[in-house]
Amino acid sequence: SQQGEEDPQALSIQEGENATMNCSYKTSINNLQWYRQNSGRGLVHLILIRSNEREKHSGRLRVTLDTSKKSSSLLITASRAADTASYFCATQEGTYKYIFGTGTRLKVLA
Amino acid sequence: DVKVTQSSRYLVKRTGEKVFLECVQDMDHENMFWYRQDPGLGLRLIYFSYDVKMKEKGDIPEGYSVSREKKERFSLILESASTNQTSMYLCASSTAEISYNEQFFGPGTRLTVL
Numbered sequence: 001s002q003q004g005e006e007d008p009q010a011l012s013i014q015e016g017e018n019a020t021m022n023c024s025y026k027t028s029i030n031n032l033q034w035y036r037q038n039s040g041r042g043l044v045h046l047i048l049i050r051s052n053e054r055e056k057h058s059g060r061l062r063v064t065l066d067t068s069k070k071s072s073s074l075l076i077t078a079s080r081a082a083d084t085a086s087y088f089c090a091t092q093e094g095t096y097k098y099i100f101g102t103g104t105r106l107k108v109l110a
Numbered sequence: 111d112v113k114v115t116q117s118s119r120y121l122v123k124r125t126g127e128k129v130f131l132e133c134v135q136d137m138d139h140e141n142m143f144w145y146r147q148d149p150g151l152g153l154r155l156i157y158f159s160y161d162v163k164m165k166e167k168g169d170i171p172e173g174y175s176v177s178r179e180k181k182e183r184f185s186l187i188l189e190s191a192s193t194n195q196t197s198m199y200l201c202a203s204s205t206a207e208i209s210y211n212e213q214f215f216g217p218g219t220r221l222t223v224l
Contacts, residue, residue: 030211040220042215043200043202045213045214048211088152090213092211096141096166098155098213100145102151
């Protein structure tokens with residue numbers, strides 16, 4: 001079964017607004033990653049946060065991690081139409097295994 | 111520019127056919143993965159490989175096999191395709207270095223089994 005569960009499943013916002021997506025997971029993790037998938041394409045890595053980190057920034061992206069609640073959030077500030085995509089969280093168990101959530105579909109309206 | 115390529119973007123096969131999906135990476139990565147992606151189910155791991163000729167089952171290996179004869183190439187084989195294997199198949203690779211855990215994905219192969 002999928003460990004990561006994103007919330008909401010779908011999100012529609014206006015250009016310039018902020019978008020927040022949440023991810024919950026069930027077991028202990030080494031790190032948590034966020035990926036973006038444009039329609040019908042492969043996934044692209046956005047950001048990684050390690051289990052001993054609480055917050056990380058990359059450009060317009062801000063990720064938080066709360067290991068006590070087993071949850072993470074991805075904030076995209078000042079969204080653009082080009083941010084329209086599906087966003088997935090992924091947790092890493094051990095050395096090789098990555099577990100992906102079911103994704104949040106983000107639509108940014110121009 | 112790092113790259114993971116997959117042999118086909120779209121593929122249509124008939125039930126019972128043997129299907130080969132090829133994946134090649136040019137980053138000298140040790141780890142390679144095959145996932146399938148279905149609506150509402152996210153990505154599910156079929157098989158992965160951490161070295162040449164080494165393979166491990168993922169969460170849904172039934173009906174699939176893999177081959178890794180060379181470091182850069184990881185093939186997914188559907189021995190006898192069935193309609194429930196209609197899906198998007200994604201290949202990924204990653205380095206074995208602990209500090210770098212990012213996975214690099216190919217563009218995907220959308221397989222339809224009739």
